[in-house]
Amino acid sequence: MLTDLFYGIFSRASLALNSQNSEPWIWALPGLCIAYTIWRMWSFHLSPWMHSAEVCEVPYWVPFLGHTLSLFINAAGLINRGIKHFRGSYEPFSIRVLGERLYIVTAPDDVAMVYNNKVNFSWDAYMEKLLESFGLSELARKVSWHKPQPGPSEHPRMRSMNPQYKSLVHLIEDIYKMQLLPGDKLDAMLNNVMSRLDTWLQWSNLHGPFVMESSSSARTISTKELCAHLITDSTTRSMFGDLIFEYEPEVITNLAVFNDLSWACVFGVPTIFTPKLNKARKRLAIAVQRYLETPAKERTEEAWSVGSIIEATKMWGMDEESRVSMLLMIWWAAHSNTINACFWVLAHVIYDPSLVAALRKETEPAFKNKDMDISYIMQHCPLLESTYLEVLRLVDGAMSIRRVEVDTFLSGKLLKAGGLVIIPYRELHQNPNVWGDTTQRFVPERFLRKPKLSSHSSYRPFGGGVSYCPGRHLAKAEVCGFLAAFLNRFEIDVPLGANGKAQRFPQLDMTKPATGITACVADMDLFVSIKPSNWAK
Numbered sequence: 318m319l320t321d322l323f324y325g326i327f328s329r330a331s332l333a334l335n336s337q338n339s340e341p342w343i344w345a346l347p348g349l350c351i352a353y354t355i356w357r358m359w360s361f362h363l364s365p366w367m368h369s370a371e372v373c374e375v376p377y378w379v380p381f382l383g384h385t386l387s388l389f390i391n392a393a394g395l396i397n398r399g400i401k402h403f404r405g406s407y408e409p410f411s412i413r414v415l416g417e418r419l420y421i422v423t424a425p426d427d428v429a430m431v432y433n434n435k436v437n438f439s440w441d442a443y444m445e446k447l448l449e450s451f452g453l454s455e456l457a458r459k460v461s462w463h464k465p466q467p468g469p470s471e472h473p474r475m476r477s478m479n480p481q482y483k484s485l486v487h488l489i490e491d492i493y494k495m496q497l498l499p500g501d502k503l504d505a506m507l508n509n510v511m512s513r514l515d516t517w518l519q520w521s522n523l524h525g526p527f528v529m530e531s532s533s534s535a536r537t538i539s540t541k542e543l544c545a546h547l548i549t550d551s552t553t554r555s556m557f558g559d560l561i562f563e564y565e566p567e568v569i570t571n572l573a574v575f576n577d578l579s580w581a582c583v584f585g586v587p588t589i590f591t592p593k594l595n596k597a598r599k600r601l602a603i604a605v606q607r608y609l610e611t612p613a614k615e616r617t618e619e620a621w622s623v624g625s626i627i628e629a630t631k632m633w634g635m636d637e638e639s640r641v642s643m644l645l646m647i648w649w650a651a652h653s654n655t656i657n658a659c660f661w662v663l664a665h666v667i668y669d670p671s672l673v674a675a676l677r678k679e680t681e682p683a684f685k686n687k688d689m690d691i692s693y694i695m696q697h698c699p700l701l702e703s704t705y706l707e708v709l710r711l712v713d714g715a716m717s718i719r720r721v722e723v724d725t726f727l728s729g730k731l732l733k734a735g736g737l738v739i740i741p742y743r744e745l746h747q748n749p750n751v752w753g754d755t756t757q758r759f760v761p762e763r764f765l766r767k768p769k770l771s772s773h774s775s776y777r778p779f780g781g782g783v784s785y786c787p788g789r790h791l792a793k794a795e796v797c798g799f800l801a802a803f804l805n806r807f808e809i810d811v812p813l814g815a816n817g818k819a820q821r822f823p824q825l826d827m828t829k830p831a832t833g834i835t836a837c838v839a840d841m842d843l844f845v846s847i848k849p850s851n852w853a854k
């Protein structure tokens with residue numbers, strides 16, 4: 318009824334505004350004001366009061382547009398505003414983006430329920446969006462969700478490769494889990510990546526575009542470039558071998574551009590606005606295309622998962638362009654977050670000399686031989702692990718997305734079928750009810766003092782439920798191994814900046830929607846001066 322009244326007043330006012338006669342203006346403006354006031358009263362006061370079981374919406378000024386701009390300009394600020402608007406109750410609330418309602422879930426128990434109930438809250442809808450954003454054709458996406466049936470016409474390899482006859486998307490997820498969850502296949506990949514990182518982090522090998530200045534005894538390093546270069550190189554070679562670098566010598570530069578701008582791809586920004594991203598993507602796609610055309614027997618260094626995914630996409634009859642897009646997506650997932658994690662862990666540690674000393678002491682036994690002992694680092698370095706978990710808590714700006722399949726109550730509030738649920742990690746990781754009054758501070762020993770926090774429902778750097786990151790073990794080895802080797806092999810100093818003042822601690826770039834660990838502001842970096850440590854010379 319109120320809606321009818323609102324539209325009645327609104328259409329009379331619009332008619333008046335469109336009229337040639339100037340007199341109706343006198344009527345039109347107050348009419349519009351009244352209509353607008355009624356709409357605000359109804360939407361944000363009366364309706365929530367009358368329908369108390371429904372999820373309340375954060376007020377906004379412009380109908381339809383709602384919070385669209387705020388979401389893209391400062392998602393964390395918007396969600397924080399929502400939490401404050403509902404007086405820190407952490408009950409589910411909603412925001413409006415281009416006319417659609419998005420449910421924001423931040424209370425630890427609600428988060429656990431969304432992740433655990435994969436029937437009511439589906440991950441597949443978001444995966445479908447991701448496949449589209451990465452460039453899979455409509456037909457390829459249809460093919461990817463198709464569940465094959467056993468029978469005489471099935472591909473001869475189907476039964477051995479896909480004994481449960483899952484859809485291609487779910488088969489690829491399984492392949493990734495087999496590669497990355499603890500077992501022989503993870504060991505093979507982890508040893509491959511770590512031995513490359515170990516080799517890079519020797520004084521005699523540490524040359525590249527990340528070296529800003531160099532003398533025989535010291536080098537100035539851009540840590541941002543260093544992390545990007547070493548992690549991309551080691552991860553990429555462990556996946557595709559050296560062959561991909563023959564097909565595209567500028568792999569590292571193009572992947573850096575792709576990573577920086579991947580948010581635009583994930584959020585479906587039209588390609589006309591992203592020429593730099595398109596160019597980098599095209600170069601990488603050509604390299605992957607050539608890789609796909611290379612016979613399997615010549616792709617001798619590839620990871621088991623890469624070979625399996627290439628075979629599976631062929632078996633499903635996916636078109637070539639979509640196969641390339643699928644591999645690009647997997648390649649991106651394998652290194653983009655790890656680069657940023659490495660950078661932030663390094664930055665937080667280097668600014669704290671007593672932590673540098675403590676971590677050196679703790680990790681030193683892993684370097685008593687020439688090669689780094691990664692199992693020692695993974696199993697016997699609790700302060701390093703705690704530091705890593707604490708940095709992830711502070712810098713992870715990603716969100717999990719699920720679609721509500723069936724009307725479901727969370728904390729007494731009704732989430733309607735068809736709506737999208739967003740779980741924003743930053744807000745989970747800053748919740749003062751969980752993290753106390755030091756929530757904003759870097760406390761390296763936090764997880765050492767309270768180990769249970771790492772499995773708390775409000776700590777989700779790797780997501781949860783069906784999409785719980787299978788790469789978390791590899792990521793931990795890469796970041797912790799990288800840091801331990803850097804601290805043990807080099808004496809490190811933070812020189813003054815170009816302006817003669819102390820370098821500012823790098824800032825998180827909160828102006829772009831994050832797809833994982835938040836990147837550093839584009840024109841900030843952390844330059845360190847390094848010398849070989851005495852024993853490593």
Ligand code: HEM
Nearest residue numbers: 490493650651654655658717778779780783784786788792
């Ligand atoms: C610090 C580093 C990393 C972080 C913070 C991270 C974070 C995440 C998160 C939050 C998700 C779940 C997304 C969601 O629920 O919407 C995810 C999924 C995934 N991650 Fe990671 N990740 C990291 C490293 C890696 C690495 C090294 C690999 C592979 C080598 C990897 C492979 C994947 C894959 C394949 C998925 C999708 C899982 C699925 O569809 O079931 N990640 N990651």
